[in-house]
Amino acid sequence: MDLTLLYRGPLASCDYDCPYCPFAKRRGSTEQLRSDRAALERFTQWARAQTEDRLSVLFTPWGEGLVRSWYRRALVELSHRPHVRRLAIQTNLSRRPDWLADADADADADPGTLAVWCTYHPGQTPYDRFLAECRDLAARGIRYSVGIVGLTDHLDAARRLRADLDPLFPYSRTPHASAGLPCRTGESVVSVDGAGTVRRCHFVPAPLGNLHDGSFRAALRPRACPLAVCDCHIGYVHLETLPLYDVFAGGVLERIPASRTAVSR
DSSP states (O other): OEEEEEEEOSOEEOSOOOTTOTTTTOOOOHHHHHHHHHHHHHHHHHHHHOTTSEEEEEEOOEEOOTTSHHHHHHHHHHHTOTTEEEEEEEEOSOSOGGGGGGGGOSTTSOTTSEEEEEEEOTTTSOHHHHHHHHHHHHHTTOEEEEEEOOOGGGHHHHHHHHHHSOOOOGGGSSOEEOBTOEESBTTTEEEEETTOEEEEETTEEEEEEESTTSGGGGGOOOEEBOSSEEOSHHHHTTBTTSSHHHHTTTOTTTTOOTTOSSSOO
C-alpha cells in the first residue's frame, strides 16, 4: 500500500535562539539524545523492512534534526531503499548540505527521493548565507522549499525571499475550515512518535495503534476531520476538499509544487 508517515521523535532541542520558539537554544541531555537516536534507529529499521509498501516519510522534529548525525544517517540510508518513494525533513539549514552527497552515492538510488523543507529565521543567520545554502541545494540537484515564520516583524524578510526565490504562499495565508471534511490522514497518512504510537496526524491525539506491532494497520480507514480548522501545511495538505495533491503533485510533503522540481536557482 501507499503509506505516508510524519515522524516526530523525542528530540526537543535546537541550535537557534528564536524568541517565539519553546525549543530555542535548548540542549538535550545525554539521555534525551540517546533516547531520540534509539527511537529514530528503530523507526528506520521498521521502514527498511516494509518492502511490500510504498513509503513516503516527512521528519518533523521539535527542534533541529540535521545537526544530529542520526537524522542525516537515517535520511541517507532510507534514500537508497527502492520502496521509499519520498523523504523530506524540516530544517533551518544551519547544517551545511555537504552530507547530501551520500544520498545519491548508490548507483541504484533515485536522486529525486530526498527533499528538504527549509525555514528562514531572521536574526539567527545572515540572509545571504541562507540564500547561498539554498542555491547550494539547487546546484546539488536537491529538491527543496523555503518558508518563513509568519510574524509581522518578518514581513520585509518574507518579501525579500519572495523576490529572490519563486514563492507559493496563498494556501498558507489563512487556516482552512476542516470540521467534518474528508481527509487522507488516518487512511493513507499517519503520524508516528518515538514510541511508535500511530495517530492520524500530529493535531489529533487519539491513537490508532502501534507501528512496531502492526496494530495500526487495522485502524486505517477514511475519516472526516474532527477539528474546526487546520492551519498547518502538514495537516491541511491532506484535506480532500483542497486541490493540493494536484498543486504539489510529487512534492506534497516538502511543499514543492508540481510545476517545479526545485525552487528557482
